[in-house]
Amino acid sequence: MLALRAVAHRPTPAPEWKPxxxxxxxxxxxxxxxxxxxxxAGRVDPGLLLKLHAHLVRGRRFNTQATALTKQGRLAVYPSSTGQEACQVAAALALEERDWLFPSYRDTLAAVTRGLDPVQVLGLLRGDWHTGYDPREHRVAPLSTPLATQLPHAVGLAHAARLRGDEVVALALVGDGGTSEGDFHEALNFAAVWRAPVVFLVQNNGFAISVPLAKQTAAPSLAHKAVGYGMPGRLVDGNDAPAVLQVLSEAVARARHGGGPTLVEAVTYRMEAHTNADDATRYREEPEVEVWRAHDPIALVERELTGRGLLDGAARAAASDAAEAMAADLRERMNADPVLDPMDLFAHVYAERTGQLREQAELLRAELAAESAAGEGETR
Structure with missing residues (x-):
């Protein structure tokens, strides 16, 4: 019987597959x-600081107005991004017009900063449309209410753009709770393997509804998760608007020039409840919230601008007046009842309507005609 000798496995040829x-x-x-x-901070362009300040003030007013609209019954629900405005604004400003933004349900402000009509952005939360705007026209994907499902979509679009030779970057936003979803894993894994030009921005606001971050992950930070997928992880103060903009701009530039994806974790805080239907006092104490109020993104920028003599009373008033004008227009248009056509259910599903959709459309058209005829008969 021959004795077997243990030998080390040496793959041939050289292991080019090795990660x-x-x-x-x-x-x-x-x-x-x-x-x-x-x-x-002293090296940041004054014009940029003033631009960021104006967007932050406008964003805060947008959040407060949208929250008020829920109390008036004009919105079914609103997930406020108050306290997270720096992340939202920077995400939109870091992109070029040709790029794509993939928001979650909380990222309405990012879409508005990108240039979308605030009323159209709120169409989903009003219950009028699944998406109240044309994603292709604005290069903003539909607001995603299922957690993290927008991430694989962003990777797919970015990968397709790379295959076509288009210098397009996708920036996908997600909350810390979304990192516990399988879609997060799949998106990052595919993005890194394909070296897709996509940037993932995790807004770590402390809670997945009522679940604190410590009960979601034992990782040193969410940015550390990038290493397991083979991409860089960046950690940034999510309330520091110029810092978030710089980190995202660097990641976007890296992706555009073939460097592959980046995972950015912005450490911020959700100042208000998860939505207007949530009671945040059940899982966090007010002293904790007060600590973060002292680190408010608007206050941080104003402190720098004031210290450099760039923000006087007139500049403050101009930013506030512009924000109030936006809020007044939003309030007026949201208080008008929209005219909706039930047949629009079938208008924006596929580029070419399927046989099944045509059949369903005809069935609904017949039902609407029957209801109309019955109504006319009752009035005679």
């Missing part, structure tokens, strides 16, 4: 990247 093993270049910084309150 990256050095994680050091992919690891995020130990602390969130900041600009405001550091020496770097």
């Amino acid at each position: 990256r093993t050095d994680p050091a270049p992919l690891l995020p910084d130990p602390e969130p990247f900041r600009i405001l309150g550091t020496e770097a």
Whole structure:
């Protein structure tokens, strides 16, 4: 009987399939990247700071007005992004016109900052449309209410653009709760393998509805998860608007020039309840919220602008007046009852209507005609 000798396995040819093993270049910084309150703040262009301030003030007013509309019965629900405005604004401003934004249900402000009509953005939350705007025209995907399902869509679009030779980048937004979904894993894995030009922005606002981050993951940070997929992870102060914009702009540029995807975690805080249907006092204390009020994104920018003599009373008034004008227009148009055609149910499903949809449309048309005829008979 021959004795078997243990030998090390040596694949032939050389293991070109071997994944990256050095994680050091992919690891995020130990602390969130900041600009405001550091020496770097003095090097930020004054025009950019004023632009960010105007967008943040407008965004805060948009959130308060949309929240008020829920109390008036004009919106079925509203997930406020108050306190997270810096993430929303920076996400929109980091993109070029040719790029795509993939928002979650909380990212209405990002869509508005991208240039969409606020009334159309709120169409989903009003219950009028699944998407109240044309995604192709604005290059903003539909607001996604299922958690993290927009992430694989962003990867698919970015991968397709790369195959076609289009220098298009997709930026996908998701909350910390969404990172617990399988779609998050699938999207990051495919994006890294394909080196798709996509940027993932995780807005870590502390809670997945009522579940704190510590009960979702034991990772050092959500940005560390990037290493397991083979992409860089960046950690940034999500309330520092110029810092978020810089990190996202660098990630977008890297993706556009063939560097592949990046996972950015923005550490922020959800100042208000999950939605108007949630009672946040059941799972967090007011002193915790007050700590974050002192780190408000608007206050941080205003502190820098005031310290550099760039924000006087007139500039504050101009930003506030513009925000109030937007809110007044939104309020007036949202208080008007929309005229909706039930047949529109079938208008924006497929580019070419399927046989099944045609059959369903004819059935609904017949039912509507019958109801109309019955109504006319009753009035005679």
